[in-house]
Amino acid sequence: MKNVTAFVASARKKHTYNSVRQFLGSVQSLGDVESEIVVLSDYNLKTCRGCRVCCDRGEELCPLKDDRDALIEKMMTSDGVVFASPVYSFQVSAIMKVFLDRLGFAFHRPRLFGKTFTSIVVEAIYGGQKSVEYLDFIGAALGFNVVKGSIVQSLEPLPEKQQRANESILAAHARRFHDRLLRPSYPVPTLFHLMMFRMGRTKIRLMLDDSSRDYTYYRDKGWFEADFFYPVRLNPLKKVAGRVFDYGAARSAKK
Numbered sequence: 001m002k003n004v005t006a007f008v009a010s011a012r013k014k015h016t017y018n019s020v021r022q023f024l025g026s027v028q029s030l031g032d033v034e035s036e037i038v039v040l041s042d043y044n045l046k047t048c049r050g051c052r053v054c055c056d057r058g059e060e061l062c063p064l065k066d067d068r069d070a071l072i073e074k075m076m077t078s079d080g081v082v083f084a085s086p087v088y089s090f091q092v093s094a095i096m097k098v099f100l101d102r103l104g105f106a107f108h109r110p111r112l113f114g115k116t117f118t119s120i121v122v123e124a125i126y127g128g129q130k131s132v133e134y135l136d137f138i139g140a141a142l143g144f145n146v147v148k149g150s151i152v153q154s155l156e157p158l159p160e161k162q163q164r165a166n167e168s169i170l171a172a173h174a175r176r177f178h179d180r181l182l183r184p185s186y187p188v189p190t191l192f193h194l195m196m197f198r199m200g201r202t203k204i205r206l207m208l209d210d211s212s213r214d215y216t217y218y219r220d221k222g223w224f225e226a227d228f229f230y231p232v233r234l235n236p237l238k239k240v241a242g243r244v245f246d247y248g249a250a251r252s253a254k255k
């Protein structure tokens, strides 16, 4: 049985919440899945003060006391995660952004490998495309395997035709997500993701030292010597590309 947690970033239980319910209902009906909806506004999330202590010295030293760790624990114990947000002012809602900023250190030190991620965005008219691309990028940066998110429309009153279109978008999205959730979950990285890993880890190795949490995290995970974040078989082309990315990063670190 796989478990999926959806994080909903709207304070009212309307279109975003209902879209997530429909999506999860469809995913569950495809079999072997249980799910939970987490409404972020029911949790205590404080606004990041930008002190950088989490990034530099460790997340446990963050001066803010809120529900960040409980929410991260929910992600860590899930096989699949959904981030869902309405479009506010042409981007994700402020509640979603506050949540993402609380995860800032985890973009430096990703940890959600082997898990499936997707996003659902609700727009009235415009802004959904950028918002869904943003959330999918965030999912990849956290280490997830990303299934492209979907956008549904909520212009009120919602014409019946649009309601049916939303339902079929979410049903198709649920099938793609379910398929990925049940497949082997440590894919060979794309060239882009390989480049991000190799350049990042080489710069961390050469430019930081063990007074930095990023350095000790990468060192302790064996990432300074690894091909990628997790064991994978790179084809000969990607093996060479990986070395080129390391070399390029080392040269730019010396400048």
Ligand SMILES: Cc1cc2nc3c(=O)[nH]c(=O)nc-3n(C[C@H](O)[C@H](O)[C@H](O)COP(=O)(O)O)c2cc1C
Pocket: 010, 011, 012, 013, 014, 015, 016, 017, 086, 087, 088, 089, 090, 091, 122, 123, 124, 125, 126, 127, 128, 154
């Ligand atoms: C403060 C605010 C800003 C909004 N900005 C946009 C926007 O830029 N583009 C858009 O298409 N819809 C915008 N909307 C409409 C919401 O995306 C839409 O009402 C959505 O259904 C809200 O989600 P909910 O039903 O889950 O609360 C905005 C709504 C609010 C309250």
